[in-house]
Amino acid sequence: MAAFLSRLGHLNSCQDGPNEQAQCMFLTYILTACLTAIVRGEDELHLPQTKAELVAEVVAVLEQVVAEPTPGNILPCALVALHHLSKMKPHTPWELEDRFLSLAIHAVLRLEEPSYDYVGQSLYWSSQQTLEVLLLGLLDEDSSSNHLFAILDHLQTGLHSQEDRERVWASGKIATLLRRAALLQKYNIMGDTLGRYVAELGVLLMDPKRQVGRHAREGIYRLYELALQQRGIDIREMAGLWIREPHLDWEMASYQNTVQMAKKLDAIFTPEQRLAFLKTVLRAVWDPDLQVSQPALFLLYAFLGLGKEVLGMDAQGTEAKIRRQLHRLRECGKQPMELRWLLAGKDDVLIDDLEEEEEMEEEAEEAEE
Incomplete structure (x- = not known):
């Protein structure tokens, strides 16, 4: 098998281009080698190539399929191979893991589910489920906080997508990983x-796509649970993070939930966490996309204890109030007094950060032109 793997690795990297059959065989035999080691109770591969070299070969395969929107055989096979390789020693170097996470998440995120192709649908869902197994497996192998948030950072890009499907996908995967993290109870x-x-x-709590809002609620709930675990508090001993008002429509319930969540999280934030929260929200408030800036402004006001000032009788009235306050803040530069107090001594830091980011974005746009 070792000689065969070596030969297949050569076929995969040959200059004439990828051979799909050779790639499938290469990935299958990596999987077989890993499963054989597991059955023997071993956690190392006795092959001519090192684990890092095998992972690099799989990364090369992913690089060839990452831009392909049509589901195929290669992607799920590559994800399964990476999942089992991650169980072998030594640990995969972070540079390699970072690379294959970026490629794998991008490849699966861009997949389009075929409408009437049952084989294509099976391959689509196989890729989705296999990536989730890979991510959860990586989390189990290294349960450090840095590793958790490094994985989440890769998924975070999908949260800002204009495509509903991509926001649903990314928010769902983040909620799943945070649920596992809360279950493991190992994170600082x-x-x-x-x-x-x-x-x-x-x-995202007020995202027009309700499934995104549901995923965001679970993600925040799990973060709250993790923060309470650090303090030795069982979340079941605390009052609920979300309101239960069945008479409210979805939009108004989302606004009310935002007010309650902001109050409870502010009570446990450290000064460092409060500043990071403000920087992230203020950055979103200045986002040109109103689908981002309007909920960000409401979240900011809820955090400042001013939720009632932008909460109307219904969703339409609330949105009108948010637009007015957004205009006052962005166009007129009129900050609420509570924000000025909270940012006392930190205004320059936040404003400098925002201006620096805007300058970098402008320079990048000019470079592209």
């Missing part, structure tokens, strides 16, 4: 990452 999230992710998901 005392740094500013908690504030940043609460803000990222908080903006």
Whole structure:
């Protein structure tokens, strides 16, 4: 098998281009080698190539299929191979893992589900499920907080997509990983990452796609649970994070939930987490997309304890109030007094960060032109 794997690796990297049959065989024999080691109770592969070299070969395969929107055989096979390789020693170097995570998530995110092709639909869902198994497996192999949020950062790009399907997918995967993290109870999230992710998901609570809002609610709930675990508190001992008002429509319930969530999370934030939250929300408030900036402004006001000022009798009235306050803040530069107090001594830091990011974006656009 070792000689055969070596030969297949050569076929995969030959200059004449990829051979799909050779790639499938190469990935299958990697999987077979891993399963054989597991059955023997071993956690190392006795092959001519090192584990890192095999992972690099699989990464090369992913690079060839990453832009393909049509589901095929190669992608799920590559994900299964990476999942089993991750169980072998030594640990995959972070540079390689970072690369294959980026490629795998991008490839699956861009897949289009065929409408009337049953084989294509099977391959589509196989790729989706296999990626989830891979991500959860990586989380189990290395349960450090840095590793958790490094994986989440790869998924985060999908949260800002204009495509509903991609936001649903990314928010769902983040909720799944945070659910597993809360179950493992091994994570220290005392740094500013908690504030940043609460803000990222908080903006999505009012997403027009309801499934995105549901995923965001679970993600924030799990972050809250992780933060309480750090303090030795069982979340079941705390009052509910979300309201239960069946008479409210979806939009108004989302606004009310945002107000309640902001109040409860602010009570446990450290100064570092509060600053990270504010930086993330203020960045979203200045986003040109109103689908981002309007919920971000409401989240900001809810965090400041001013939710009632932008909460109308119904969703339409609330949206009108949000637009007025957004105009006052962005166009007229009129900050609420509560925001000025909270940012006392930090205004320059936040404003400098925002201006620096805007300048970098403008320079990037000019370079592209």
